[in-house]
Amino acid sequence: MAMLHQFKISDGQVTYRSRFLRSDAYTKNHEQDRIVMSEFGTLAMPDPCKNIFQRFLSHFEIQSKPFSFFVAEPTDNANVSFVKYKGDYCVSTETNFIHKVNPENLETLEKLDWTKFIAVNGATAHPHYDPDGTAYNMGNSYGGKGAMYNIIRVPPEKTNDTDTLQGVKVLCSILPKEKSHPSYYHSFAMSENYVVFIEQPIKMDLLKIVTCKLRGKALNEGIYWDPKQETAFHVIDKHTGKISSLTYHTKAMSAFHQINAFEEDGFLMLDMCCSDDGQSINNYRLQDLRKSGEALDEVYNTLSRAFPRRFVLPLHVTSDTPLGQNLNTLPSSKATCVQISKDKVFCQHEDLHGDDLHSYGGLEFPQINYERYNTRPYRYFYGCGFRHLVGDSLLKMDLKDKTLKVWHQSGFYPSEPVFVPSPDAREEDDGVILSVVVTPSQDKGTFLLALDAKTFEEMGRAYVSVNMAYGFHGTFNTSA
Ligand SMILES: [Fe+2]
Structure with a gap:
């Protein structure tokens, strides 16, 4: 189940909190004390049909009632990423449901449903943002015309305190190469x-x-x-x-x-x-x-x-x-x-990349100085090396000469690196890299790691005495 983690850095101290997302899936499973809601990678036994791709089936449930007896509700267990629409923090997976959360205390707020506003059956957990806060995303629809890929746009601001997703528009729809065999995209x-x-x-x-x-x-x-x-x-x-x-x-x-x-x-x-x-x-x-x-x-x-x-x-x-x-x-x-x-x-x-990246198992979970360099010529990106099923090193690529800087410690598994610019940053890599590091070999050995983004030197660790699962995506925000 989606668990939200937060490290708060304030007055020279780091505090940590976590909370389960209070989704309907969480509530139902909790009541039964076992997994009864099927998920992307979880089979709710004994039904052999429910698994990772049920989200694509929501159409058949809505459009074709005869099918619904064997089609499950799409999950609202939004465990992939934090996203932002109209200044509201939400958590997302790839179904039609997202949840608004309070970024101060990680409390679950309302559940939002894309299908109430536009004819899509979900949206990715990776929207893009214009500098003014306009968000773009993509989602499939399975309407009368068959499957379509849709580009959607959420306006940057609320007008008269309306719903977070109010005003979302389908910018265009693209026909799959094969109507009954659309592609998966993340x-x-x-x-x-x-x-x-x-x-x-x-x-x-x-x-x-x-x-x-x-x-x-x-x-x-x-x-x-x-x-x-x-x-x-x-x-x-x-x-x-x-x-x-x-x-x-x-x-x-x-x-x-x-x-x-x-x-x-x-x-x-x-x-x-x-x-x-x-x-x-x-x-x-x-x-x-x-x-x-x-x-x-x-x-x-x-x-x-x-x-x-x-x-x-x-x-x-x-x-x-x-x-x-x-x-x-x-x-x-x-x-x-x-x-x-x-x-x-x-x-x-x-x-x-150069040949040396092979020895780190390639690079995934890429991140950049998004605020200032997304959609612009840039020089640096960061990511995890994958010599295991999860990331086991942090990497910085300099595109000028394709050289790598590396943080690695045997037995430690760092999460996606999040770049945080210095308040008065002038250079692209003037800032820090934050990553949550877990280790299976030490009980409660989890820590938040801070690296100098320029040199990739370690600046410090903040240990938290909990065991944490390896996560997908993180975000950074500042608050008063
Ligand atoms: Fe992702």
Whole structure:
């Protein structure tokens, strides 16, 4: 169940608190004293049909009542990330439900439902923000026209104390390459003027998902990796909602988290953590995670590592643009982009790392100085190295010469690094990196780690005498 953790740094002291999110899922499970609500990775026994992808089924429940007898309610156990809409802090997973929380004491406030405002069946846990607070997100819909990917926008301010999600709009809808087999996505990219949706070949066979119980199959049978299909980048003007008639393709790959995206001299630079294999989505199952020793190593060894890559997308392609030649004229990047037909450009990435990153198991959970450098040219990103199933090092990449700085201590597992700028920061990396470090070898050995973001030297640790689970995403805010 989602547990919210908070480290408060004030007057030279660090205090810690945690609270379970009081979701309906939490309440129901608590009343029964066992898991009765199915989750993304949890099977509420004895029903074999309920598992990680039930969120995609909510449509069938709403639209097609006959199906509802075997379709579960989407969960409201929002355990993936903290997000912000109209200045309100919320916690999110990928269903239609999010919860507003009080950032001061982590109390659960109201439950919000995207479907009350727009026709989407959920939204990602990774919205992007304009400097004025406008939020962009993406969610699927499964209406009469079949599955659609939707770009949504939440205005920055409340008018007359209205609901947090009041005023949300669907900016545009994109047809999946195959209507009954839309792609799974965990996030998307945003530059100053564009939203980029990455349609990757991790596919959902909606018919298989819906009929799994009748066929006595587990739900994840309906999720598959199709390496024969290319990955497509769809570019959308975020001011007008217009979808580019040109699509950008690359070979099959999977990507969970974007690093940054920005426009430069008529090109859109798209930086993200990519794997060559999308099969691994099925390897984070509870039955696998419960293994230990060699069996757990075996699970880990089947996972494909993620590495940071840059794609360069030419924005001004016309009927005069020559086919078959590399259009990337930027001396700063070795990525290539070749127009191969009227409406298609094929891209090949540039690695945003040197060979040394292999020895850290690649990089995931990327973070940047978001406030000042998101959608802009930038030099640094941070992340976790993954030599295990969870992060086991903290990394800083300098894009100028692709060199790494590393924090690592054997047996310690740091969470996603959160960059906090210095109050009067002038340089991009003037600030600190915060990360929550857990260790299974020491009872109650959890600590908040602070690194100097510039040097990656350790500045201090604040120990808390609790055992904490390894978490996904964190955020930093200042309050009076
Ligand atoms: Fe994520």
